[in-house]
Amino acid sequence: MTQAAALPAAAASDDTRRAIGCFVLAIFLFAGMDTLIKYLSSGYPVAQLMFARSVVAVVLVGGISVARSGWGGMRTRRPVAHVFRSLAGLLSMGCFFYAFKHLPLAEVYVLSFAGPLFITALSMPLLGEPVGWRRWAAVLVGFGGVVVMARPEADAPLLPILVGVAAAFFYALAMIAVRGLSRTESNTAIVVYLLLTTTVVSGVAAIPDWVQPGGFDLGLMLLVGTLGGAAQVLMTQAFRLGRAAVVAPFEYTGMIWATLLGFLVFGDVPTPTVLAGAGIIIASGLYILYRETLRRGG
Secondary structure (H helix, E strand, O other), rough: OOHHHHHHHHHHHHHHHHHHHHHHHHHHHHHHHHHHHHHOOOOOOOHHHHHHHHHHHHHHHHHHHHHHHHHHHHHHOHHHHHHHHHHHHHHHHHHHHHHHHHHHHHHHHHHOHHHHHHHHHHHHHHHHOOOOOHHHHHHHHHHHHHHHOOOOOOOHHHHHHHHHHHHHEEEEEEEHHHHOOOOOOOHHHHHHHHHHHHHHHHHHOOOOOOOOHHHHHHHHHHHHHHHHHHHHHHHHHHHHHOOOHHHHHHHHHHHHHHHHHHHHHHHOOOHHHHHHHHHHHHHHHHHHHHHHHHHOOO
């Protein structure tokens, strides 16, 4: 009995470790992708980089998803909801790419951490989910961290910061849409329709200002899409193997990679106010996650 009872626990422990490993690796790959985007953004339009990110990812992720679940997974009864989710995701991606072009990597990552705060704030009016006063307080504290980071100084690039906040807001809208879609739609449909939308829209938008890349830059663009697609697959696998409450906090490891890569590639060093804002936002996000775990019973 003892040995038999221990086996499921050991298997669950192994799954948790694999889930965390997949998620941390996915965050690292996303950081590498974002570094390449920032590097390429000095010579290429945002729409063209979005197209490069999406077209490779749709082939990679779409191919794996269809191979795993078949074309039947693409069926949908809610096309309008997919359009809303895809447009929100498209706007989020475009705003993040613009922010990467004008801000240090670490600063953009700090702004992206406002996404869970927006999700909490919007979940009540859009999904009807109750939000207690403790989580509301954590949201307000977290937005205080954004204000600390976006200090109103004369030399501060305010527009890119506001665009980064908008990116986090649209990300939250996209995630809330995913919550609603997941009740009736397959993961394949949710992911592939997003990638198809971003590929088509960004491809059309890129045509007027298209810059023909050289061989090296073309290789980097292909790498951008490959890293993004691989990270998406790993993240999906992580949430399949482990509980979101266990895996999600490791998203903040992205701050480590963004700070390190930003320094090594671009010579950026986060200012004390950016680090202070990051600490406030991360602490409030972890508290919201903790309260969500209690509400759902662990």
